[in-house]
Amino acid sequence: MEQEGPLFILGVFFVLGIVALTVVAVLQNKPLPENLKYGIVLDAGSSHTSVYIYRWPAEKENDTGVVQQVEECKVEGNGISSYHEKPVEAGLSLQACMNKARDIIPVSKHKETPVYLGATAGMRLLRLTNSRVADEVLASVENTLRSSPFDFQGARIITGQEEGAYGWITINYLLGNFIHSSPWFNIMPNSKEGTSGALDLGGASTQITFVSDENIESQDNSLRFRLYGKSYNVYTHSFLCYGKDQALRLQLANTMTGQNITLLDPCFNSGYMRNVSTADLYSSPCVSGLRILTAPQTIQIQGTGNYQLCKNKVQTIFNVSHCSYSRCSFNGIFQPGLQGEFGAFSAFYFVMDFLKLTKEKVSLDSVKDTVERHCSKPWAEVKRESGRIKEKYLSEYCFSGVYILSLLDLYGFNSSSWEDITFLGKIHGSDAGWTLGYMLNLTNMIPAELPPSPPLSHGGYVGLMVFFSVFLLFILLTCWLTFRKPKCLQKGII
Numbered sequence: 397m398e399q400e401g402p403l404f405i406l407g408v409f410f411v412l413g414i415v416a417l418t419v420v421a422v423l424q425n426k427p428l429p430e431n432l433k434y435g436i437v438l439d440a441g442s443s444h445t446s447v448y449i450y451r452w453p454a455e456k457e458n459d460t461g462v463v464q465q466v467e468e469c470k471v472e473g474n475g476i477s478s479y480h481e482k483p484v485e486a487g488l489s490l491q492a493c494m495n496k497a498r499d500i501i502p503v504s505k506h507k508e509t510p511v512y513l514g515a516t517a518g519m520r521l522l523r524l525t526n527s528r529v530a531d532e533v534l535a536s537v538e539n540t541l542r543s544s545p546f547d548f549q550g551a552r553i554i555t556g557q558e559e560g561a562y563g564w565i566t567i568n569y570l571l572g573n574f575i576h577s578s579p580w581f582n583i584m585p586n587s588k589e590g591t592s593g594a595l596d597l598g599g600a601s602t603q604i605t606f607v608s609d610e611n612i613e614s615q616d617n618s619l620r621f622r623l624y625g626k627s628y629n630v631y632t633h634s635f636l637c638y639g640k641d642q643a644l645r646l647q648l649a650n651t652m653t654g655q656n657i658t659l660l661d662p663c664f665n666s667g668y669m670r671n672v673s674t675a676d677l678y679s680s681p682c683v684s685g686l687r688i689l690t691a692p693q694t695i696q697i698q699g700t701g702n703y704q705l706c707k708n709k710v711q712t713i714f715n716v717s718h719c720s721y722s723r724c725s726f727n728g729i730f731q732p733g734l735q736g737e738f739g740a741f742s743a744f745y746f747v748m749d750f751l752k753l754t755k756e757k758v759s760l761d762s763v764k765d766t767v768e769r770h771c772s773k774p775w776a777e778v779k780r781e782s783g784r785i786k787e788k789y790l791s792e793y794c795f796s797g798v799y800i801l802s803l804l805d806l807y808g809f810n811s812s813s814w815e816d817i818t819f820l821g822k823i824h825g826s827d828a829g830w831t832l833g834y835m836l837n838l839t840n841m842i843p844a845e846l847p848p849s850p851p852l853s854h855g856g857y858v859g860l861m862v863f864f865s866v867f868l869l870f871i872l873l874t875c876w877l878t879f880r881k882p883k884c885l886q887k888g889i890i
């Protein structure tokens with residue numbers, strides 16, 4: 397009994413020591429209160445402008461998947477390129493959304509919040525038509541953004557290559573495809589985990605971007621990235637004039653005649669009518685070469701709603717007769733074989749979402765059936781069923797559905813690879829699109845090499861500490877029971 401006293405006290409101290417060690421470990425490694433940073437990107441698209449506000453914890457800047465979209469403010473009216481006759485008003489149109497950003501971002505962060513504006517295909521086309529006016533529009537939006545309380549970083553027309561690349565970065569960042577397990581637990585550090593290709597369908601251009609193991613035969617389509625310690629060989633192409641709205645113009649221009657005032661169009665639902673000014677139709681550089689000088693000033697489109705005839709008509713806008721590479725998608729543009737999964741967003745998503753084809757994987761045949769059924773519906777029925785949707789969008793879903801099927805077919809998607817496409821609007825609350833990737837790149841938030849990080853997460857560290865403490869306690873108890881058997885146990889044995 398005299399010998400057990402000091403041993404018992406030693407045991408108590410040992411237990412106290414373990415408890416103290418665990419408490420210190422937990423407190424010392426408690427995450428610091430979050431210091432949040434903000435960033436704003438304006439997506440000045442051909443059909444509309446959206447202001448995106450992003451937020452992320454400053455300490456985790458170089459981690460993947462930490463930047464979140466907190467707001468998307470849709471600017472009233474059309475895209476900035478539509479202000480070509482009154483450039484000054486382009487800047488004014490942004491004011492309401494910039495005021496909203498002021499309200500959302502805490503005042504103390506305004507000065508340090510970067511603002512970027514990237515204009516896409518609408519402005520690329522305006523620059524082709526009249527570069528002076530395009531500069532005036534840019535100067536106007538720049539004025540508005542400079543007068544905001546934020547840290548204005550520039551307004552520019554991004555290239556189609558950038559648009560494709562940043563869209564690809566955005567979706568793979570949001571899907572968590574860049575960083576995987578901690579290097580300590582990565583059994584196969586050289587294994588190549590998959591990335592997802594990106595398909596973006598805008599109003600004036602469309603982009604296809606994916607990792608390819610093949611030789612990229614044309615330099616313009618080749619991107620090489622090193623992100624988080626891994627190299628990526630990426631194929632990208634942006635087809636100017638093959639966004640949904642410009643493709644529709646091309647399709648109309650291809651069937652224009654010199655005389656007829658009415659144009660029967662199988663890509664619109666029967667009973668639908670629309671007047672089109674030919675001056676407006678030919679104002680785009682995408683179709684100006686197709687101008688028929690004798691065309692009437694205004695034509696009236698009358699829908700006939702026929703999927704097969706629409707498909708035949710849509711196919712006339714693609715040129716598949718020449719290719720100077722080993723393989724091409726269309727218009728003589730090189731494209732390697734499709735590889736991996738694909739995320740399809742913007743109009744790919746809007747149209748498929750309208751047709752209720754995004755929730756689960758639907759076979760290519762059922763998609764074709766659905767588009768065919770939609771095209772054959774009379775316009776009155778379409779309006780009755782979906783009257784809330786903007787008439788411009790609603791009236792074009794038959795054309796858009798057929799266009800998307802034709803485009804994806806030319807990219808090489810067939811019945812089996814169709815299953816590799818996911819139509820997505822948002823990923824974990826952030827919109828799929830080029831803006832996030834653009835900001836991540838300009839704020840240097842994607843490191844080329846894997847940033848040094850503790851091998852264990854905070855939770856993992858605390859968990860291990862507790863586990864080993866309990867383990868030590870167990871050993872101590874076992875030793876004590878083995879070498880200094882308490883009386884009660886000794887009795888039991890005898």
Ligand SMILES: Nc1ccn([C@@H]2O[C@H](COP(=O)(O)OP(=O)(O)OP(=O)(O)O)[C@@H](O)[C@H]2O)c(=O)n1
Nearest residue numbers: 441442443444516517598599600601742743746
């Ligand atoms: N609910 C919606 C929203 C948009 N659209 C159409 O989808 C197309 C693409 O829209 P968006 O991705 O916003 O194009 P932009 O970014 O404006 O164009 P771009 O990228 O070519 O500059 C446009 O024709 C638009 O009319 C649609 O059909 N349904």
Ligand SMILES: [Ca+2]
Nearest residue numbers: 441516598742
């Ligand atoms: Ca766009």
